[in-house]
Amino acid sequence: MExxxxxxxxxxxxxRMIPVGAQGGDFQPMMQWKEEESAMGMDELLAHAGYxxxxxxxxxxxxxxxxxxxxxxxxxxxxxxxxxxVHYNPSDLVSWIEGMLDELVPQQPTATSSSDMESVxxxxxxxxxxxxxxxxxxxxxxxxxxxxxxxxxxxxxxPNVLYADQMDLSKNEVGVVASHSQIAASTTPRPASxxxxxxxPHGIPPHAAGGMASAAAMPTIQESDELSGVRxxxxxxxxxxxxxxxxxxxxxxxxAQLRMLVAHPSSSSSAMARVATQFVEALSxxxxxxCYNGGGGVGGGGDRQYHHHQSQQQQQRQQQFKEESSDxxxxxxxxxxxxxxxxxxxxxxYLKFAHFTANQAILEALEGHKSVHVVDLDLQYGLQWPxxxxxxxxxxxxxxxxxxxxxxxxxxxxxxxLHEIGLKLAQLADSVNVDFxxxxxxAARLNDVQPWMLTVRRxxxxxxxxxxxxHKALVEEPSDGGNPAAGGNGGGGRRSSPIDEVxxxxxxxxxKIVTLVEQDxxxxxxxxxxxxxxxxxxxxxxxxxxxxxxxxxxxxxxxxAETYLGQxxxxxxxxxxxxxxxxxxxxxxxRIRMARSGFQPLYxxxxxxxxxxxxLTLFSGDGYRVEEKDGCLTLGWHSRPLxxxxxxxxx
Amino acid sequence: xxxxxxxxxxxxxxxxxxxxxxxxxLARVSCVSKQWSxxxxxxxxxxxxxxxxxxxxxxxxxxxxxxxxxxxxxxxVPACSSAQQIRAVVESxxxxxxxFFLHLGPMLKRNCCQSQPRSTWGRDEVNLSLSLxxxxxxxxxxSSNPGPLLKRKLSSLE
Numbered sequence: 001m002e003x004x005x006x007x008x009x010x011x012x013x014x015x016r017m018i019p020v021g022a023q024g025g026d027f028q029p030m031m032q033w034k035e036e037e038s039a040m041g042m043d044e045l046l047a048h049a050g051y052x053x054x055x056x057x058x059x060x061x062x063x064x065x066x067x068x069x070x071x072x073x074x075x076x077x078x079x080x081x082x083x084x085x086v087h088y089n090p091s092d093l094v095s096w097i098e099g100m101l102d103e104l105v106p107q108q109p110t111a112t113s114s115s116d117m118e119s120v121x122x123x124x125x126x127x128x129x130x131x132x133x134x135x136x137x138x139x140x141x142x143x144x145x146x147x148x149x150x151x152x153x154x155x156x157x158x159p160n161v162l163y164a165d166q167m168d169l170s171k172n173e174v175g176v177v178a179s180h181s182q183i184a185a186s187t188t189p190r191p192a193s194x195x196x197x198x199x200x201p202h203g204i205p206p207h208a209a210g211g212m213a214s215a216a217a218m219p220t221i222q223e224s225d226e227l228s229g230v231r232x233x234x235x236x237x238x239x240x241x242x243x244x245x246x247x248x249x250x251x252x253x254x255x256a257q258l259r260m261l262v263a264h265p266s267s268s269s270s271a272m273a274r275v276a277t278q279f280v281e282a283l284s285x286x287x288x289x290x291c292y293n294g295g296g297g298v299g300g301g302g303d304r305q306y307h308h309h310q311s312q313q314q315q316q317r318q319q320q321f322k323e324e325s326s327d328x329x330x331x332x333x334x335x336x337x338x339x340x341x342x343x344x345x346x347x348x349x350y351l352k353f354a355h356f357t358a359n360q361a362i363l364e365a366l367e368g369h370k371s372v373h374v375v376d377l378d379l380q381y382g383l384q385w386p387x388x389x390x391x392x393x394x395x396x397x398x399x400x401x402x403x404x405x406x407x408x409x410x411x412x413x414x415x416x417x418l419h420e421i422g423l424k425l426a427q428l429a430d431s432v433n434v435d436f437x438x439x440x441x442x443a444a445r446l447n448d449v450q451p452w453m454l455t456v457r458r459x460x461x462x463x464x465x466x467x468x469x470x471h472k473a474l475v476e477e478p479s480d481g482g483n484p485a486a487g488g489n490g491g492g493g494r495r496s497s498p499i500d501e502v503x504x505x506x507x508x509x510x511x512k513i514v515t516l517v518e519q520d521x522x523x524x525x526x527x528x529x530x531x532x533x534x535x536x537x538x539x540x541x542x543x544x545x546x547x548x549x550x551x552x553x554x555x556x557x558x559x560x561a562e563t564y565l566g567q568x569x570x571x572x573x574x575x576x577x578x579x580x581x582x583x584x585x586x587x588x589x590x591r592i593r594m595a596r597s598g599f600q601p602l603y604x605x606x607x608x609x610x611x612x613x614x615x616l617t618l619f620s621g622d623g624y625r626v627e628e629k630d631g632c633l634t635l636g637w638h639s640r641p642l643x644x645x646x647x648x649x650x651x
Numbered sequence: 652x653x654x655x656x657x658x659x660x661x662x663x664x665x666x667x668x669x670x671x672x673x674x675x676x677l678a679r680v681s682c683v684s685k686q687w688s689x690x691x692x693x694x695x696x697x698x699x700x701x702x703x704x705x706x707x708x709x710x711x712x713x714x715x716x717x718x719x720x721x722x723x724x725x726x727x728v729p730a731c732s733s734a735q736q737i738r739a740v741v742e743s744x745x746x747x748x749x750x751f752f753l754h755l756g757p758m759l760k761r762n763c764c765q766s767q768p769r770s771t772w773g774r775d776e777v778n779l780s781l782s783l784x785x786x787x788x789x790x791x792x793x794s795s796n797p798g799p800l801l802k803r804k805l806s807s808l809e
Contacts, residue, residue: 356779356782359782382789383786383789386782386785386786386788386789387782387783387785387786389785390740390744390781390782390784390785391778391781391782393736393739393740394736394737394740394778394781396733396736424789424792425789427792428785428788428789431743431744431788432739432740432743432744432785433739433743607775610775611775611778611779614775614776614779615779617761618757618758618761618779
């Protein structure tokens with residue numbers, strides 16, 4: 001019979017599919033099948049036979065053909081021949097089969113048909129709604145969660161499986177890359193699975209036992225996801241504990257376990273797993289360094305960027321990406337940093353919030369002054385300043401003369417980045433008719449900067465701007481072993497700590513305003529475990545917030561954003577001493593420090609608040625919160641503030 | 652393409668008609684033919700469309716109030732920039748048409764979807780979109796010839 005031939009053709013086609021990277025499941029991921037198909041998604045072999053079937057439909061088609069076969073066998077020949085309907089275009093197998101089946105069993109209820117369904121169409125987007133969950137012999141992957149669902153450790157889970165109704169499959173947009181995930185065998189097996197998990201000889205998953213999705217089974221899936229998240233965190237903390245104790249052997253074992261855990265497909269797409277990956281690599285780096293240096297600190301050579309390797313379990317692209325960034329001889333280091341910075345600026349609101357809030361404060365403080373000098377303690381790529389130049393150009397009464405002094409670290413290969421940026425800014429200022437002058441200062445560390453380098457002239461109104469830079473001055477000198485928070489008061493040593501030098505330098509400029517934007521977290525505790533836990537919490541929240549940035553999971557943008565943050569994580573966890581430059585402190589700690597150094601707070605006004613909210617509406621999804629705290633603005637994810645912006649003036 | 656070649660519609664006529672179109676219609680008509688596309692690109696059209704949406708910023712020309720100290724930004728209403736200033740800035744940053752497509756259009760669309768479906772803006776939205784435009788211009792890099800002001804500066808740059 002023609003149908004049987006068809007069926008065999010389909011089965012044969014599927015049996016020739018080569019399983020790639022089998023994860024121990026019976027079900028072959030759709031992605032591997034797809035790689036053998038043409039770009040259209042049509043099955044080439046069957047196409048030669050004259051039938052157009054999409055590769056992703058193959059299972060479904062095979063099964064429907066079986067059904068049709070059984071029905072035709074059961075039905076009396078006269079019934080079939082008596083039908084008037086003409087079934088057009090058998091080359092479109094899917095609709096042809098549906099038509100035939102409708103013909104034979106017109107009242108076939110949806111519930112019965114779905115009970116036989118075992119094919120899986122997966123999608124990566126959040127918007128696809130789960131239609132049905134069918135639990136077959138195989139434990140199903142986790143159901144799609146809303147992106148705002150908060151788990152115990154702030155992990156959000158991507159929906160990576162969607163069971164589609166058979167009827168709807170042909171109408172679905174099936175051309176989507178699919179990935180399959182399985183719950184680890186060690187997790188709690190679901191109570192609803194009753195049928196055996198035997199495979200048919202052709203590799204098609206067994207038919208499901210039955211039953212639609214039940215709410216009772218959902219919590220179990222949730223639990224197993226939570227369990228893997230919880231397990232990750234426990235293992236991370238245990239590993240960090242071992243590192244702190246000095247038990248490097250145990251720590252090394254745990255790192256290996258962690259690597260396996262995060263590479264497991266069931267958890268590899270969750271935010272928790274992604275942030276854990278970064279922490280695992282940082283921990284392994286720390287262990288390595290401890291082994292080599294006998295427990296000493298890691299010298300960073302003044303390089304303010306931290307690069308670390310990725311494990312093999314990472315996606316290939318990510319590994320290549322990381323290898324490039326970690327190769328010290330790589331001439332593209334500067335380009336890499338630029339890419340990371342720009343991407344992070346575009347995708348996440350943190351840098352934009354920092355720049356715009358600081359600009360607004362500077363604008364308001366420098367109102368009325370004819371001659372204005374802005375000192376930027378870390379020019380980076382100058383993204384903050386075009387907006388200020390434009391705003392000054394539009395100042396009622398005309399723009400002032402603007403001088404900008406940008407401080408930056410020495411670049412590899414004697415590349416004069418500061419000059420380049422200054423030139424671009426000057427061009428922009430020229431086009432909007434703002435009298436502009438740029439001056440670049442190269443300094444490896446902030447406390448190396450001397451006042452004469454900043455060329456402040458008399459009669460100028462000075463504004464000092466520090467975005468994510470001041471914390472780097474909290475590095476205590478190796479000879480001072482004290483708590484950085486207590487440094488500089490004469491008890492620690494004869495030298496004052498770098499931060500006090502920097503703040504003194506700033507104060508001596510007599511600025512009208514000092515804008516300070518910093519991460520709002522305590523990552524500077526001398527106790528490693530405290531630092532580790534604080535950083536884990538902070539960066540988990542940050543990675544969660546990336547979800548709202550409309551980044552497609554697994555995309556380059558997401559990877560870049562994570563790499564950017566991963567550098568910070570690596571520095572906090574793996575480095576010590578002078579190399580550990582990411583010494584974040586909380587807003588409260590900064591307030592105390594600034595007050596001690598002779599500054600008083602300037603309240604950021606409602607304009608800054610409104611502008612921050614507008615930025616969020618424009619660029620980011622729900623979940624971000626701008627809050628005002630005693631005159632400072634904080635940007636956070638739900639209830640956790642992540643970045644704090646404040647303004648100060650001299651007492 | 653339907654007009655006979657011996658009797659084309661004159662550019663000025665098209666311009667007059669286009670003056671009455673809203674932004675999205677204007678974008679659509681620029682797809683009709685080369686001539687229409689050329690006329691639809693006219694900066695004046697886009698300028699008036701932009702200004703339509705911010706009457707506050709363009710119309711006001713109040714005197715600047717006395718300076719205010721602490722707290723920032725919450726004193727008496729500061730003066731607005733004049734229309735000439737805004738026009739000069741936008742033109743030098745790349746023109747009104749580009750400004751509309753990059754920033755104003757998307758913002759308007761978003762405003763329509765938001766709870767407050769207002770088609771006119773406040774000063775804040777204008778300033779923000781201008782700032783974003785300036786960043787865009789900075790990233791694109793200036794391709795125009797540097798003026799004499801810049802030539803002098805170039806020699807003093809370190």
